[in-house]
Amino acid sequence: MNYLRGAFKPACNISITFTDGKNRKQVPVKKDNGQMVMNPLFHSQETIAGKVCIEPYQGKKVEHNGVKVELLGQIEMYFDRGNFYDFTSLVRELDVPGEIYENKAYPFEFSTVEMPYETYNGVNVRLRYVLKVTVTRGYAGSIVEYQDFVVRNYSPLPPINNSIKMEVGIEDCLHIEFEYNKSKYHLKDVILGKVYFLVVRIKIKNMDLEIRRRESTGAGANTHVETETLAKFELMDGAPVRGESIPVRLFLTPYDLTPTHKNINNKFSVKYYLNLVLVDDEDRRYFKQQEITLYRLKDETS
Numbered sequence: 001m002n003y004l005r006g007a008f009k010p011a012c013n014i015s016i017t018f019t020d021g022k023n024r025k026q027v028p029v030k031k032d033n034g035q036m037v038m039n040p041l042f043h044s045q046e047t048i049a050g051k052v053c054i055e056p057y058q059g060k061k062v063e064h065n066g067v068k069v070e071l072l073g074q075i076e077m078y079f080d081r082g083n084f085y086d087f088t089s090l091v092r093e094l095d096v097p098g099e100i101y102e103n104k105a106y107p108f109e110f111s112t113v114e115m116p117y118e119t120y121n122g123v124n125v126r127l128r129y130v131l132k133v134t135v136t137r138g139y140a141g142s143i144v145e146y147q148d149f150v151v152r153n154y155s156p157l158p159p160i161n162n163s164i165k166m167e168v169g170i171e172d173c174l175h176i177e178f179e180y181n182k183s184k185y186h187l188k189d190v191i192l193g194k195v196y197f198l199v200v201r202i203k204i205k206n207m208d209l210e211i212r213r214r215e216s217t218g219a220g221a222n223t224h225v226e227t228e229t230l231a232k233f234e235l236m237d238g239a240p241v242r243g244e245s246i247p248v249r250l251f252l253t254p255y256d257l258t259p260t261h262k263n264i265n266n267k268f269s270v271k272y273y274l275n276l277v278l279v280d281d282e283d284r285r286y287f288k289q290q291e292i293t294l295y296r297l298k299d300e301t302s
Contacts, residue, residue, distance in 0.1 A: 001114040011062045012100065014133050014145035016069075027150050030121060039150045042129075043103040044116060049148070050110040052133050056100055062143075065136040067095035069108045072132055073115060073151075075267045077217055078124045079224065087265050088115065088129075117264055118296075119150045124217045125268045155259070155295040158184045164193075168276070168288045174201035178276060178288070180248065186297040187257050191274070193248035195235065203281040207236040209250060210275040211257075212289070217268040229275075231255045252294075260293045 018024065026038040042048060052069055056062050073088030090113065094106040120127040129151050135143040164180040180193035195207070211231040217224045233250050261270040272294050278286040291293055 010057075010143050011060045011140070012057060012135070012143065013055045014135065014143065015053045015055075016050060016131050016133060016145060016147035017053070018048070018149075021050070027152075029119075029148065029150060037148075039148050041150045041152060042113075042115070043151065044114060045112050046115075047109060047111050048113055048131075049107070050131075052094060052106045052108060053103065054100055054106075054135065055103045062100040062135065063098075063137065063140070063254075064095070064100065065097045065138060066093065067106065067133070067135050070092050070134070071104075071110050071113065071129070071131045073117065073127070073129050075125065075127050075181075075227050075265060077267070078126075079217075085265070085267065087117070088113075094133075111269070115151045115153070117153050118259060118261070120261065120264075120270070122215045122217075122270065123228065124215060124224050127264065152296060154298040155186075157297070158293075158295070164274075164290055164292075166288060167292060168286065169199075170202070171285065173199070173201045174278075174286065176278075178248075180274065180292075184293040184295065185252060186295055187259070188297070190251050191248060191250040191252065195246040195248065195268075195273065195276070197242060197244045197246075199242065203285075204236075205279050205281050206234065206238070207221060207246065207279075208277045209233045209235055209248060210277060211250075211255060212250075212273045212275050213257075214270075214271045214273065217270065219266065257294055259295050 021040055024040045027041050028036045030036055048071060054062065069092050071090040072086055074084040074086055076084050078212050090110050092108050094108065113128060115129055119129060127147050131147040133145045137143065161182040161184045164183050166178060168176040175198040177196040178193060179199060180191055185191060210229050213228045213230055215226045235248060236246050258270060260272060263269050271291055273289045273291050275287055275289045
């Protein structure tokens with residue numbers, strides 16, 4: 001049994017390190033098993049460089065048909081798990097066919113890499129960036145090692161950022177106007193606004209403001225839509241009267257938000273909505289939903 005176990009053991013250990021790994025910011029990422037791991041953070045147009053180390057196990061030599069490192073940007077749908085769509089694919093050949101008898105280090109560099117999309121882990125889809133090292137072998141089977149990293153990209157302040165003004169009405173029973181100070185928010189922003197009660201002929205018990213994320217994957221008949229309520233903020237507890245004005249002040253910092261993603265490679269979209277919910281004394285719910293745009297500012301810490 002020990003002989004068989006040794007026969008299927010990989011002939012070497014592969015490690016991947018980044019040149020500036022010790023000084024680069026690390027961000028937490030949840031793995032498939034639920035564990036959190038820390039991965040280095042990069043931005044589009046940065047150079048990604050490092051070193052691949054191959055260490056043969058004691059007494060073994062590694063016969064191979066070449067060694068290469070790939071930088072991949074991939075989208076994976078969870079209903080099609082295991083099938084990756086590569087939207088970025090770069091390769092560097094590290095070694096020609098031969099044999100490795102002792103520890104060997106290969107430097108690599110990918111200069112000013114275009115990484116247009118952010119890393120994203122959603123309900124039905126994930127977008128990831130990974131370094132993949134392959135020691136190509138024939139009958140013995142290739143040896144592969146992966147190293148994930150995170151990409152986040154910044155956006156400038158939008159030149160136009162209009163306020164949102166809308167009405168909610170039930171004929172002769174309820175008429176509400178609400179406004180938010182703008183329609184585009186950065187991830188550490190504050191949502192400011194007001195809710196005006198113009199007609200109130202039903203007994204309102206409470207009013208909440210929700211932040212909802214809607215993730216759409218696939219296309220046509222295969223479209224999957226998942227809606228999550230990420231935040232629920234109580235604006236009012238008790239019955240309002242006609243002419244009353246309720247202020248809105250909602251800080252975005254505590255919540256796990258991402259920028260809005262619009263039609264990423266025709267694979268998925270992520271949109272955010274403000275949902276105003278009113279509940280009457282018979283627990284009937286009245287709501288009005290409005291889409292907002294989220295973006296990442298350069299001076300944000302995340």
